[in-house]
Structure formats: C-alpha cells, structure tokens
Amino acid sequence: MSAYVYDLSEGNKDLKDLLGGKGANLAEMHNMGIPVPPTFTITTDACREYLTTGQEPESLAGEIDEHVTALEQAAGKTLGGGDDPLLLSVRSGAKFSMPGMMETVLNIGLNDTSVEGLAKQSGNPRFAYDSYRRLLQMFGKTVLGLEGDLFEDVMDEAKRDAGAASDTELTVDHLKEIVEKFKGIIKNETGNDFPQEPREQLLAAVRAVFNSWNSERAILYRKRENIPAELGTAVNVCTMVFGNLGDKSGTGVAFTRDPASGAQGVYGDYLQNAQGEDVVAGIRNTIPLTDLEGFDKKSYDELMNIMSTLEGHYKDLCDIEFTVQEGKLWMLQTRVGKRTAGAAFVIACQLIDEGVIDEAEALRRVDGDMLAQLMFPQFDPAATKKKIAKGMNASPGAATGHMVFNSAEAVERAAAGERVILVRRETNPDDLGGMIAAQGILTSRGGKTSHAAVVARGMGKTCVCGAEELDVDTKNGTVGLPDGRTLKAGDLVSIDGTTGEVFDGEVPVVAPPVVQYFEGELTPEQIEADDLVRAVSRIMDAADKHRALGVRANADNGPDSARARRFGATGVGLCRTEHMFLGDRRALVERLILADTPEERGSALDALLPLQRGDFVEIFEAMDGLPVTVRLLDPPLHEFLPDLTEMTARVAVADKSGEEVSEKDRTLLAAVERLHEQNPMLGLRGVRLGLSIKGLFTMQARAICEAAAERTKAGGDPKPEIMIPLVGDVHELDIMKDAIRAVQAEVSEATGVDLTQIPIGTMIELPRAALTAGDIAKSAEFFSFGTNDLTQTTWGFSRDDVEAEFFSNYLERGIFKISPFESLDTTGVGRLVQLAAKEGRETRPELHLGVCGEHGGDPASVHFFHQVGLDYVSCSPFRVPVARLEAGRAAVEEEGGSDTR
Numbered sequence: 071m072s073a074y075v076y077d078l079s080e081g082n083k084d085l086k087d088l089l090g091g092k093g094a095n096l097a098e099m100h101n102m103g104i105p106v107p108p109t110f111t112i113t114t115d116a117c118r119e120y121l122t123t124g125q126e127p128e129s130l131a132g133e134i135d136e137h138v139t140a141l142e143q144a145a146g147k148t149l150g151g152g153d154d155p156l157l158l159s160v161r162s163g164a165k166f167s168m169p170g171m172m173e174t175v176l177n178i179g180l181n182d183t184s185v186e187g188l189a190k191q192s193g194n195p196r197f198a199y200d201s202y203r204r205l206l207q208m209f210g211k212t213v214l215g216l217e218g219d220l221f222e223d224v225m226d227e228a229k230r231d232a233g234a235a236s237d238t239e240l241t242v243d244h245l246k247e248i249v250e251k252f253k254g255i256i257k258n259e260t261g262n263d264f265p266q267e268p269r270e271q272l273l274a275a276v277r278a279v280f281n282s283w284n285s286e287r288a289i290l291y292r293k294r295e296n297i298p299a300e301l302g303t304a305v306n307v308c309t310m311v312f313g314n315l316g317d318k319s320g321t322g323v324a325f326t327r328d329p330a331s332g333a334q335g336v337y338g339d340y341l342q343n344a345q346g347e348d349v350v351a352g353i354r355n356t357i358p359l360t361d362l363e364g365f366d367k368k369s370y371d372e373l374m375n376i377m378s379t380l381e382g383h384y385k386d387l388c389d390i391e392f393t394v395q396e397g398k399l400w401m402l403q404t405r406v407g408k409r410t411a412g413a414a415f416v417i418a419c420q421l422i423d424e425g426v427i428d429e430a431e432a433l434r435r436v437d438g439d440m441l442a443q444l445m446f447p448q449f450d451p452a453a454t455k456k457k458i459a460k461g462m463n464a465s466p467g468a469a470t471g472h473m474v475f476n477s478a479e480a481v482e483r484a485a486a487g488e489r490v491i492l493v494r495r496e497t498n499p500d501d502l503g504g505m506i507a508a509q510g511i512l513t514s515r516g517g518k519t520s521h522a523a524v525v526a527r528g529m530g531k532t533c534v535c536g537a538e539e540l541d542v543d544t545k546n547g548t549v550g551l552p553d554g555r556t557l558k559a560g561d562l563v564s565i566d567g568t569t570g571e572v573f574d575g576e577v578p579v580v581a582p583p584v585v586q587y588f589e590g591e592l593t594p595e596q597i598e599a600d601d602l603v604r605a606v607s608r609i610m611d612a613a614d615k616h617r618a619l620g621v622r623a624n625a626d627n628g629p630d631s632a633r634a635r636r637f638g639a640t641g642v643g644l645c646r647t648e649h650m651f652l653g654d655r656r657a658l659v660e661r662l663i664l665a666d667t668p669e670e671r672g673s674a675l676d677a678l679l680p681l682q683r684g685d686f687v688e689i690f691e692a693m694d695g696l697p698v699t700v701r702l703l704d705p706p707l708h709e710f711l712p713d714l715t716e717m718t719a720r721v722a723v724a725d726k727s728g729e730e731v732s733e734k735d736r737t738l739l740a741a742v743e744r745l746h747e748q749n750p751m752l753g754l755r756g757v758r759l760g761l762s763i764k765g766l767f768t769m770q771a772r773a774i775c776e777a778a779a780e781r782t783k784a785g786g787d788p789k790p791e792i793m794i795p796l797v798g799d800v801h802e803l804d805i806m807k808d809a810i811r812a813v814q815a816e817v818s819e820a821t822g823v824d825l826t827q828i829p830i831g832t833m834i835e836l837p838r839a840a841l842t843a844g845d846i847a848k849s850a851e852f853f854s855f856g857t858n859d860l861t862q863t864t865w866g867f868s869r870d871d872v873e874a875e876f877f878s879n880y881l882e883r884g885i886f887k888i889s890p891f892e893s894l895d896t897t898g899v900g901r902l903v904q905l906a907a908k909e910g911r912e913t914r915p916e917l918h919l920g921v922c923g924e925h926g927g928d929p930a931s932v933h934f935f936h937q938v939g940l941d942y943v944s945c946s947p948f949r950v951p952v953a954r955l956e957a958g959r960a961a962v963e964e965e966g967g968s969d970t971r
C-alpha cells in the first residue's frame with residue numbers, strides 16, 4: 071500500500087479523515103460493486119505536508135505515476151495518448167463538505183495531439199475541442215491563477231460573432247479558434263506555453279487543489295462552519311467520463327428523498343449532453359430526474375437501484391452526483407445528505423417504518439435545536455412580503471415592530487404597550503434594557519458573535535445583525551435602504567431571525583403546526599396534521615419512553631403552568647414568587663419595607679397573604695397531581711423600591727425650590743438609601759431576606775399551605791414543595807425550616823388538612839452550598855440547582871452585567887465556545903453540581919435532585935444533568951419539549967449503539 075495515494079479498493083467510508091468525504095465514499099461505492107470511474111485518492115496527509123513545507127512529499131510524484139499507470143492499464147489507454155487518450159479529472163474532497171469552495175480541473179491529458187485522437191475516437195470533433203478549451207480555461211484560472219474574465223471575454227466575443235445564444239451553438243471551428251486564443255492568453259500572461267506534457271499538467275493541478283484549501287473563500291467558509299483549518303483536503307484523480315458526448319449522455323444530481331420536506335421518492339435534476347459544472351452554473355435548464363426514464367430507461371432503472379442500495383447501506387438519505395456516458399451510468403459522488411430540521415424528523419420516522427433504523431437511532435438523528443427551530447413563530451408563509459435587506463440570522467424567530475433607535479425609547483414605548491424593534495448600527499451594554507423591551511433587534515454591523523447576536527440569543531430574542539445594506543443613522547432616526555428610500559423612527563419593520571431577512575411593514579406571524587400540536591390544538595391523527603407533526607409526535611413519544619430525567623417547568627402563574635403541562639411538563643420546578651409582587655402589588659411590598667412597627671409589618675403581610683394564596687391556588691390547580699416547587703422571595707428588596715438616583719434627585723430638586731417634600735417621600739428615600747447595595751446580587755437576598763424580615767417567609771409558607779388546603783377541600787391533589795433560595799450554610803436552612811414547619815402544623819390544625827408532609831428543600835446556587843451539600847442535605851429534603859447564580863458566583867461574573875460587557879470578546883478569543891450562562895460550564899460549575907449531588911445523596915439517599923437554572927432547557931447541559939444522575943430538569947414552558955427530547959437522546963446515547971453512518 072502506498073503512503074500517500076490510495077486505490078479505491080484500499081479505501082472505505084470510515085477513512086474520511088485521510089481520504090476526504092468524496093474519496094472515502096467513492097471507495098465505499100466501488101467496494102459495493104457500484105460503477106465508479108477508476109480513481110485514486112491523494113491523502114490529506116500529503117496535502118498537510120505540502121501546506122506546511124511548501125513542497126509535496128518526495129515520494130508523491132512517483133506514487134502518482136504508478137497509480138496513473140494502473141489506471142492506464144485498466145482502461146487500455148494512455149494518459150494523453152495520441153489515438154485514444156485517457157483523460158483525468160482532479161477533484162478536491164475534504165473531510166467535511168465545502169461546496170464550491172475549492173478547485174476542480176477536468177480533462178487533464180488533452181494537448182494539441184491528443185485532442186485530435188479524442189476527436190477521432192469519439193467521432194465528435196466538436197466535443198474534443200470543447201473539452202480542450204475547458205481544460206485550458208480551468209487550468210489557466212485555477213492552476214495558473216489567471217483572471218477568469220480573460221477567458222470569459224473570449225467566449226462572449228466568439229458567441230457574439232457567431233450569433234450563438236449559448237456555448238452549445240458554437241461549431242468546432244469556433245472552438246478551435248477559441249483554443250488558440252486561450253493558449254495565447256496563457257503564453258502572454260505567464261510567459262510560458264500551456265504544458266503539453268500530461269503528467270506535468272496532472273502534478274500542477276494537484277498542487278492547485280492543495281493550494282485551494284487556503285483560498286480566501288475556503289478560509290471564510292471554514293470559519294463559519296467551524297471546520298478546523300489543519301485538516302487539509304484530499305485530492306481525487308478520476309478517469310474522465312463524459313456527459314457531453316451527445317443526447318445519449320448527460321449528468322445529474324439527486325437525493326434519495328426530498329431534503330427540504332423529507333418526502334419519499336427520489337428528487338433530482340438531470341441535464342442532457344452536459345458536464346457537471348453546467349448543472350451548477352445553471353447555464354441551461356435542467357429537467358426533473360424522472361424524465362430520464364422516458365428516454366434512457368436502462369440508465370434510469372440502474373440509477374434507481376443504486377440509490378436504493380445506497381440508502382440501504384448508509385441507512386439514511388444520500389445525495390449523489392452521476393454521469394451517463396453514451397448510455398453507461400457512472401457514479402461520481404455520494405454522501406449522507408444535509409436536510410432541513412423538518413425533514414430530519416420526517417426522514418427519521420420513515421426509516422423506522424422501513425425497518426432501516428430503530429427508535430433509538432431515530433432519536434440520535436434529530437436534536438433539540440432542530441425542534442426549537444420548528445417551534446419559533448413564523449411569518450405567515452401565505453403573506454405578501456416586501457424584503458428590504460438581508461443580514462445574519464443571529465437569533466431565530468419572527469418579530470414585527472416600530473423602529474426605535476435608542477434603548478431608552480425602546481423601554482419607554484414598550485412600557486406604553488407598543489411593539490418595537492430596536493435598530494442600531496451595533497449594540498453595546500447600554501442597550502440591554504432596550505433589547506429586553508424590544509420584540510427584536512436589528513443591527514447593520516457585526517456578525518453572529520456580535521454583542522447583539524450573543525445577547526439576543528441568550529434572551530431568546532429575535533435578532534438580525536450585520537444587515538449591511540441598511541444605512542442606519544441613529545442620530546437622525548433614519549434607515550437608508552438600498553433602493554434609495556428612507557425609513558424613519560416609528561415605521562414598521564419585520565425581521566426574520568431564522569433567515570436573516572428584513573421586511574418593510576408588518577408581516578403577520580402564525581404559530582407553526584408543531585406548536586399547535588404541543589398545545590393540543592392539532593393531533594397527529596387529524597387530517598390537517600402533516601407528516602412533520604406526525605413525525606414530531608412520534609419522536610417525542612420515543613424520547614419520553616427512553617428518558618430517565620423528568621422535565622418540569624419554570625412557571626409562576628396559572629396559564630404558564632397549564633401551558634407547560636400541555637407541553638409535557640410533569641410539574642413546576644421553579645415558581646419565582648417575586649414575579650407575583652410586580653405591578654400594582656409592588657406598593658404592598660413597599661409598605662412592608664417601610665413598616666416601622668410590628669403592627670405595620672403585620673398589616674402589610676396580611677394584605678399580601680390572600681393575593682399570594684390566590685396565585686398558588688391557580689398554579690396548584692393547573693398542575694393538579696403534580697409537584698410544584700415554590701421558591702420563597704429571592705431578589706434584593708430595593709428592586710421593589712424606586713431608583714436611588716431618581717429619588718435623591720427628586721427630593722433635592724424639591725428641597726432647593728422650596729417645595730414641600732412629603733413625609734412619605736422622605737421615608738421612602740431613607741429606606742432606599744438604607745437598602746442600597748453596591749453588589750445587590752451578593753447582598754440581602756434569598757434566605758438572608760427571610761432571616762432579616764420577620765414574617766415574610768412564614769407568610770409565604772402560610773399562603774402555600776392555605777392554598778393547598780383549599781385545593782384539597784375542593785377535591786384537588788396539590789403537591790407543593792417549599793424551596794429556600796441562596797442558602798450557603800445548613801443553619802440558615804434549619805432556622806427557616808423550623809419556622810415553616812410551625813406554620814405547616816398551624817394551618818393543618820386550622821384547616822383539618824394534613825400539610826405537614828410538604829417537603830422543604832433548598833436551592834444549591836452558591837459554591838459554599840455545593841461544597842457543604844453533605845451537611846445541607848441533613849436539613850434539605852430536596853435540592854434544586856440554581857445554575858444561573860451558581861455560574862455567576864463560581865466564575866465571579868455578574869450575570870446582569872458581563873454578558874453585555876466582554877462576552878463577545880471571550881467568545882471570539884475562544885475562552886468560551888459558548889456563554890456559560892447559556893450552556894453549563896461542565897468542567898467548573900458542573901463539577902460543583904456533581905459533588906453536591908454525590909455528597910447530598912450520601913447524607914440522604916432519597917434526596918430528590920433537580921435543576922432550575924436556564925441550563926435546564928439547554929441541550930448540551932441536559933445531557934450533562936442526565937450523566938450526573940439528577941432526577942429532573944426544569945425550564946421555561948417553551949423549552950419543555952426540547953428538554954424532553956434531549957433527555958431521551960441523552961439516555962439512548964448512554965445506552966450506546968452505533969451511529970450507522
């Protein structure tokens with residue numbers, strides 16, 4: 071076996087690292103007995119050596135020579151031979167497909183003599199000279215680096231002179247003239263003649279393909295697709311077969327199923343009397359592949375057979391390229407084909423039905439990101455739209471709103487109930503408020519890791535960034551459009567974060583069918599349900615069957631809880647009670663904070679109690695029979711008070727102008743000053759609040775107990791769990807627990823409903839809590855990992871600030887691959903989770919473990935939580951299906967089984 075050159079019989083589909091995708095799959099087809107033109111493959115090793123040293127390996131030329139001789143013997147022809155020449159194509163082929171990014175040279179071996187041989191042998195001089203001019207053109211451009219226009223201009227001129235509409239109308243004489251002109255260009259531009267020696271042509275072409283790995287567009291493509299730069303490309307040297315020998319010849323591309331919808335049945339295009347690049351260039355209109363049956367049934371039938379063999383072999387949708395040379399079919403390429411998210415679900419289910427893969431493998435073929443894509447609101451496909459620009463699809467979704475150009479205005483107008491799109495050249499940390507308030511974000515600068523993109527994705531907000539065609543003038547509040555028109559602040563625009571498109575005016579959105587299915591508005595059995603809905607439903611059933619992790623939702627009201635339940639949540643993992651104190655109720659909390667005497671505090675708490683109870687009743691009802699983890703008040707109190715600076719200024723201005731400042735305002739200012747903290751996230755919050763404000767947590771516990779009693783009396787089956795946030799030491803928990811237990815006993819007594827079994831647990835969201843989990847578990851009856859705060863406190867990143875400040879820089883420099891707030895930092899934060907889970911369970915083997923940070927809905931993090939052995943993840947209602955799917959996938963991944971491809 072040679073070191074740098076492989077025959078087809080020496081390769082197989084698993085050698086993609088060495089032979090590239092194309093080379094490995096050509097070898098696989100050859101070994102399956104499928105007709106592949108005799109080929110040899112130069113390895114990526116050779117390319118890497120060439121790219122590092124600037125020279126190909128010493129033995130390469132000799133090895134190529136030997137393999138050419140073998141091809142010659144097999145064909146009974148000589149490379150560039152005068153009578154009946156063997157011709158070769160030189161094609162790039164990296165491990166990962168990089169469509170159109172690298173080079174190909176066809177018809178190697180033609181020269182002034184062999185072109186005549188080819189003309190005679192084929193009986194088609196026009197074809198021979200057309201092939202020669204193609205070689206000169208490709209060689210000039212690709213190998214010698216000449217401007218493509220030099221050649222195109224000659225072609226255009228020839229067509230003009232001949233009155234020909236397309237290349238095919240040029241006669242052999244025209245082509246002979248063109249060949250002479252092309253040779254002249256090469257001589258003029260390089261000072262050398264076009265090399266007539268076929269082996270010299272071949273080596274130069276191989277080097278050109280190596281070099282094309284580092285072409286600008288290839289580098290750019292790799293960056294975008296995260297393909298490592300050090301892989302290098304393999305080079306396939308194939309015996310030429312010709313699809314342009316007349317009407318009995320042709321070339322085509324095909325998929326074994328529709329890659330857009332997943333629909334069954336081959337799907338492809340064919341071009342009679344043409345070579346591959348004619349199809350890609352779109353010079354002539356292709357015909358549907360099925361038409362081939364009408365005029366070349368033999369090739370068509372053989373092709374159908376091969377495609378079905380390939381699908382059976384790869385156990386997946388394949389795409390292929392093929393050529394028919396005078397009625398003889400040749401396969402030029404195959405691979406497992408790319409497909410849309412929807413098609414991935416549909417195809418996975420078809421393959422189960424066909425007995426090709428099992429359910430577990432089907433789960434491996436789809437993922438949560440694909441499912442999420444299918445759940446984003448869509449612009450109504452039936453609506454008429456006026457596209458004004460296209461940028462990067464930075465964060466998916468569809469959003470419509472009035473354009474605003476600064477954050478403050480976005481906040482203000484959104485608060486007034488208006489839908490706004492925040493339009494900026496680029497965003498910065500000051501824009502965070504506006505980004506949160508806006509329906510979507512549109513920028514004219516920056517890529518997918520720009521601030522706007524990173525933050526928007528983190529928030530799940532629709533974002534199109536880098537729409538460079540737009541001239542954004544934030545000062546004057548205008549956007550110049552490519553067509554010269556100007557839009558101004560307040561005008562309506564619609565942005566599609568899934569495609570990057572920007573539309574003028576309002577485009578109506580609709581819930582996609584997959585969401586209708588999760589909502590229970592569309593069942594798979596219904597006639598309106600399409601293959602996609604049926605496939606999603608089936609895959610979800612499979613995921614639920616396999617998964618070990620439970621999935622709960624973060625919800626703090628009845629409607630959200632009900633939706634979460636429809637989406638498959640089996641409980642609420644986090645009910646953030648502070649969300650119940652917003653709006654009108656904020657004033658009641660203010661009263662509590664300002665209370666001077668126990669009586670005042672008591673009356674403020676009394677006012678809050680029934681409201682809290684009402685909320686809990688609603689949630690317990692929506693989640694009847696399922697656990698609801700209610701977290702007691704967590705955020706710093708100043709969040710419920712007016713802003714310090716604003717308050718201070720108001721009082722100062724009033725004082726100065728001699729206006730009377732109300733007693734209430736003075737007390738309020740004093741309270742705001744007293745409660746002001748430099749680092750509120752590390753301050754008086756969580757259990758510290760419960761320990762500082764007498765009666766607060768017990769009031770909440772009472773509301774929970776009374777709500778549970780009410781539901782029980784109404785025939786319901788409430789299952790509350792009480793959760794104490796931000797515990798760092800077991801004593802904090804012990805004290806709170808005693809107080810809550812007393813409330814449980816009291817309410818049980820008063821209502822006659824036994825509420826003493828309601829479990830009391832804690833969040834693990836501080837490193838100290840994780841490190842002392844063994845102790846904390848003595849008191850806590852369950853743990854829920856608050857990975858948002860745990861990430862914040864482990865890294866020392868303020869979660870409200872840093873995402874905006876320097877994360878894009880960290881991402882660009884590769885310090886993170888992804889924000890640790892988005893996907894769990896498994897090596898750091900994850901280690902604390904693992905330790906706490908283990909030591910907690912050592913103390914209390916039945917300790918129930920969950921996670922309720924944002925990571926609970928993140929696919930990669932879900933896999934980690936599965937591995938660590940948590941009992942459930944909890945995430946926002948909309949992420950529940952994604953978490954269910956990923957939990958199922960995590961389980962089958964652990965079960966093992968091979969990826970059949």
Ligand code: PEP
Binds near residue numbers: 835855856859922
């Ligand atoms: C957490 O810290 O992960 C958590 C769920 O709590 P919050 O986000 O409300 O602080």
Ligand code: MG
Binds near residue numbers: 795835856858859
């Ligand atoms: Mg927290």
